[in-house]
Amino acid sequence: MEKRTPKSLRDALAFIEAYIETSIPPVRMALSAAFGHVLAEDIVAPVPLPRFDNAAMDGFAVCSGDIRPDGTANLRIGQTITAGERIVHALHPGEAARIMTGALVPPGADRVVVQEATQVEGDAVHLRAQAGGKPHIRRVGEDVSMGDVLLKAGTRIGPGQLALLTALGLGSVLVVPRPKVALLSTGNELVASPGFLENGQIYDTNRPMLSRMLQAAGAEVTDLGIAGDDPEAILARLVEAASGHDLLISSGGASVGSADHLTQIVSRRGFLEFWKLDLRPGKPIGFGDIDDCPILLLPGSPFAAAVGCNLIGRAIIACLEGKAPGRNTWRLPVSRPVSRSGSGTQVLPGRLCHEPGHATAVEPLPYEGSASLRALAFADVMLVLSPEQGNIAAGELVDVLPV
Ligand SMILES: Nc1nc2c(c(=O)[nH]1)N[C@H]1C(S)=C(S)[C@@H](COP(=O)(O)OP(=O)(O)OC[C@H]3O[C@@H](n4cnc5c(N)ncnc54)[C@H](O)[C@@H]3O)O[C@H]1N2
Numbered sequence: 466m467e468k469r470t471p472k473s474l475r476d477a478l479a480f481i482e483a484y485i486e487t488s489i490p491p492v493r494m495a496l497s498a499a500f501g502h503v504l505a506e507d508i509v510a511p512v513p514l515p516r517f518d519n520a521a522m523d524g525f526a527v528c529s530g531d532i533r534p535d536g537t538a539n540l541r542i543g544q545t546i547t548a549g550e551r552i553v554h555a556l557h558p559g560e561a562a563r564i565m566t567g568a569l570v571p572p573g574a575d576r577v578v579v580q581e582a583t584q585v586e587g588d589a590v591h592l593r594a595q596a597g598g599k600p601h602i603r604r605v606g607e608d609v610s611m612g613d614v615l616l617k618a619g620t621r622i623g624p625g626q627l628a629l630l631t632a633l634g635l636g637s638v639l640v641v642p643r644p645k646v647a648l649l650s651t652g653n654e655l656v657a658s659p660g661f662l663e664n665g666q667i668y669d670t671n672r673p674m675l676s677r678m679l680q681a682a683g684a685e686v687t688d689l690g691i692a693g694d695d696p697e698a699i700l701a702r703l704v705e706a707a708s709g710h711d712l713l714i715s716s717g718g719a720s721v722g723s724a725d726h727l728t729q730i731v732s733r734r735g736f737l738e739f740w741k742l743d744l745r746p747g748k749p750i751g752f753g754d755i756d757d758c759p760i761l762l763l764p765g766s767p768f769a770a771a772v773g774c775n776l777i778g779r780a781i782i783a784c785l786e787g788k789a790p791g792r793n794t795w796r797l798p799v800s801r802p803v804s805r806s807g808s809g810t811q812v813l814p815g816r817l818c819h820e821p822g823h824a825t826a827v828e829p830l831p832y833e834g835s836a837s838l839r840a841l842a843f844a845d846v847m848l849v850l851s852p853e854q855g856n857i858a859a860g861e862l863v864d865v866l867p868v
């Protein structure tokens with residue numbers, strides 16, 4: 466079949482999904498190290514949660530049979546059970562157990578009466594009329610039944626998933642190691658911040674920004690620093706990194722200027738699969754390989770680099786982790802009209818607006834071009850306007866991607 470060079474963002478993403486056909490082989494990892502990784506196995510609950518009947522409130526564990534029809538009772542306090550207590554005695558008739566939230570419910574008790582509805586006198590407790598109501602007992606397995614499929618392979622372990630896996634007592638899980646990404650900034654004008662700037666020089670803003678974006682996407686990032694616009698120096702750094710990494714990412718030098726060398730470097734040493742997409746900003750984005758390691762060429766202009774990283778870099782990482790790319794897109798209405806410029810996919814900075822009583826919408830932010838750092842700093846999302854969409858009316862749905 467003839468291979469078609471992608472021009473649209475949609476085709477580029479489909480190309481990448483087909484290109485990265487195998488994800489990084491999974492490894493078994495201690496749960497304490499697994500945070501942020503993607504699960505490579507379904508998690509089936511080996512135990513129920515809660516593991517034992519326990520009190521949901523501080524109060525008195527009692528037997529309903531000991532309570533009068535009007536809800537009152539006078540009971541002898543037979544024991545006090547705090548959370549963590551391992552030995553509890555069954556309730557005798559006419560007896561209550563003082564109990565704390567999380568403590569084992571003693572055999573014979575079928576409800577916990579909250580402390581506020583009781584009065585203690587010596588070794589006896591009086592339950593007031595309002596003592597009825599909820600049993601305030603968390604039953605074995607009411608949260609999780611043994612055998613429940615709780616998390617599917619492909620789920621990233623965040624704080625909530627970590628809490629669940631920990632509660633299940635799992636010491637290790639099968640996960641995909643973090644994709645190793647090497648990041649290189651290129652350009653004679655770049656200086657690492659903080660540092661002294663000569664006339665015509667600027668700080669390298671892309672490296673810190675892209676590095677954090679990639680880490681947030683799940684990657685382990687190696688900082689290759691800054692290379693000047695010298696093709697041999699750039700190639701040397703990329704070749705050295707190619708053997709130990711799953712992905713190379715360069716910033717700058719992706720366009721057609723006399724100091725833009727990245728596409729020639731990739732074509733010379735490896736293969737340039739695609740370059741120049743119908744995407745604004747981000748037109749000069751390229752993709753190929755060097756020594757069999759995939760490489761993503763990002764434009765130097767900061768907003769264009771951010772767009773390329775967020776739309777394409779993240780998709781590559783998802784493929785390397787065995788996930789379907791593009792799951793993170795939401796569709797939200799825009800808060801005000803947007804007039805389109807040019808054809809192809811257009812990306813704009815945006816902010817989520819949460820007005821009380823209204824569905825969440827997205828506000829397109831003023832945008833002065835791909836060099837705009839202001840746009841980046843005020844954006845919490847990117848609006849991705851598809852080639853099929855014309856001018857967009859207020860309330861119309863657009864694809865939205867968190868930054
Ligand atoms: N004749 C043409 N010129 C340009 C075209 C074109 O098609 N024909 N495309 C334009 C577009 S679109 C973009 S985007 C830029 C991207 O070009 P490069 O990838 O070659 O990027 P550079 O030229 O290296 O840099 C562009 C711009 O960004 C600044 N920069 C670069 N790296 C960083 C960094 N790490 N941190 C902060 N800022 C950075 C650089 O100083 C330039 O101002 O090309 C257009 N030109």
Ligand code: MOO
Pocket residue numbers: 744745746747748749764766768769835
């Ligand atoms: O890729 Mo450029 O950002 O369209 O100016």
